[in-house]
Amino acid sequence: MAGNTANTWSAPVASGPLEAGVRVPGSKSITNRAYVLAALSAEPTLVRRPLDSRDARLMLGALAALGATTEPGGENVLVRPMAPSGTDPVSVALGNAGTVARFTPALAGLGSRPVLFDGDEAIRRRPIAPLLRALTELGADIDDGGRGAPPFTVRGHGGIAGGKVELDSRASSQFLSALLLAGPSFGSGVTVRLIGGAPPSEPHIAMTLDLLRRFGAAPERSGTEFHVPPARLSCPDYTVEPDLSTAAPFVVAAAVAGGRVRLEGWPEETTQPGDWLRGLLTELGQGVELDAGGLTVTGTGSIPGARLDLHEVGELTPVVAAMLCFAEGPSVISGVAHLRGHETDRLAALATELSGLGAGVTETEDGLEITPAPLHGGVFHTYEDHRLVMAAAVLGLRVPGVLVENPATVGKTFPGFTGAWGAMLA
Numbered sequence: 001m002a003g004n005t006a007n008t009w010s011a012p013v014a015s016g017p018l019e020a021g022v023r024v025p026g027s028k029s030i031t032n033r034a035y036v037l038a039a040l041s042a043e044p045t046l047v048r049r050p051l052d053s054r055d056a057r058l059m060l061g062a063l064a065a066l067g068a069t070t071e072p073g074g075e076n077v078l079v080r081p082m083a084p085s086g087t088d089p090v091s092v093a094l095g096n097a098g099t100v101a102r103f104t105p106a107l108a109g110l111g112s113r114p115v116l117f118d119g120d121e122a123i124r125r126r127p128i129a130p131l132l133r134a135l136t137e138l139g140a141d142i143d144d145g146g147r148g149a150p151p152f153t154v155r156g157h158g159g160i161a162g163g164k165v166e167l168d169s170r171a172s173s174q175f176l177s178a179l180l181l182a183g184p185s186f187g188s189g190v191t192v193r194l195i196g197g198a199p200p201s202e203p204h205i206a207m208t209l210d211l212l213r214r215f216g217a218a219p220e221r222s223g224t225e226f227h228v229p230p231a232r233l234s235c236p237d238y239t240v241e242p243d244l245s246t247a248a249p250f251v252v253a254a255a256v257a258g259g260r261v262r263l264e265g266w267p268e269e270t271t272q273p274g275d276w277l278r279g280l281l282t283e284l285g286q287g288v289e290l291d292a293g294g295l296t297v298t299g300t301g302s303i304p305g306a307r308l309d310l311h312e313v314g315e316l317t318p319v320v321a322a323m324l325c326f327a328e329g330p331s332v333i334s335g336v337a338h339l340r341g342h343e344t345d346r347l348a349a350l351a352t353e354l355s356g357l358g359a360g361v362t363e364t365e366d367g368l369e370i371t372p373a374p375l376h377g378g379v380f381h382t383y384e385d386h387r388l389v390m391a392a393a394v395l396g397l398r399v400p401g402v403l404v405e406n407p408a409t410v411g412k413t414f415p416g417f418t419g420a421w422g423a424m425l426a
């Protein structure tokens with residue numbers, strides 16, 4: 001039985017093989033990119049089926065502070081581009097949204113006011129210094145008090161010159177995406193040469209390039225160099241795909257509990273990292289079928305151990321790690337050192353919380369080693385990290401008494417998560 005006490009959610013156990021159809025809300029990453037590009041466009045954009053969640057609302061709030069206007073209407077949001085709106089100081093609330101913290105400072109540099117950026121304690125610890133440095137080199141006026149972290153102020157002087165810059169984007173692909181998204185609006189566009197090594201989250205970089213093209217920009221990539229010439233952006237009508245990372249716990253549920261789960265609206269082509277799960281689940285022996293209407297996963301209830309480099313799909317780590325706690329043998333996850341700079345230190349949090357319920361999980365320098373063992377109930381702390389709520393839900397499928405602390409934190413990307421999870425199991 002699912003239930004709630006003060007601030008915990010009792011994750012429901014699957015009473016048998018699953019048989020469910022699920023719809024998840026719009027992609028956070030696509031929604032917030034579409035909103036940014038809409039704000040930079042020459043004319044209004046109707047964004048269809050965007051995500052409505054804490055991170056999406058923070059983005060709309062940021063864009064409103066920066067002079068764009070947004071009108072919700074049914075399932076859609078109409079975004080009117082940023083317009084000159086005075087010189088008084090304003091502030092932007094970042095919450096713990098990486099996309100808002102990384103994507104909007106450049107927009108402040110295009111305006112004409114001082115804009116103060118700050119958010120949750122956690123966002124002050126997340127990496128952003130290489131991006132602030134690059135923006136400064138491109139012509140933005142940023143005062144971060146030497147901290148290289150929020151709170152910082154961007155003083156808009158009506159534009160950013162742009163040009164060539166070197167960027168170390170190993171700590172987050174969002175630094176690179178931020179420069180590329182704003183690039184068409186810089187005086188001479190932007191050319192970014194990556195230094196230091198490959199950024200994580202390659203699909204999110206492809207997503208940035210795809211969205212730029214849909215809004216009429218002409219980004220080019222040659223290995224580690226990216227060029228975005230100035231462009232007049234426009235995309236009057238844009239439809240957001242369902243969030244495949246939000247879908248992750250639902251699709252792995254079929255593997256963990258057995259039975260069949262169908263994700264409605266799974267796109268046949270996408271840049272989202274969640275699409276990688278199709279290949280993973282196939283490799284792990286589960287039935288995976290994609291058709292024009294969605295994805296159906298038929299689980300065997302038996303999962304082999306795996307060695308997985310998740311560098312490109314890091315945001316899937318919490319859910320994948322939870323699934324592997326039920327594997328027939330040990331697993332190793334690597335390539336995700338940057339997860340220490342996510343919503344929380346996800347490697348430490350996962351090692352602590354999965355071990356706390358009985359699994360043998362240890363941190364490595366860049367990942368986790370998982371040795372499955374009989375699990376038991378207990379409190380699963382979530383560190384204000386939406387994906388830890390999702391990971392705990394996966395554990396609860398086969399473990400009675402998993403009490404998920406602060407389940408509402410899942411509202412960063414899916415406020416209706418616990419309801420949808422319960423409906424899947426009903």
Ligand SMILES: O=C(O)C1=C[C@@H](OP(=O)(O)O)[C@@H](O)[C@H](O)C1
Nearest residue numbers: 029172173174200201204314315
């Ligand atoms: O650009 C994006 O929308 C995102 C990029 C990734 O960030 P990192 O590259 O920092 O992991 C991902 O983990 C995050 O959830 C969303």
Ligand SMILES: C=C(OP(=O)(O)O)C(=O)O
Nearest residue numbers: 096097098099315342343
């Ligand atoms: C890392 C994540 O979020 P953010 O957009 O805040 O970086 C995430 O959603 O897993």
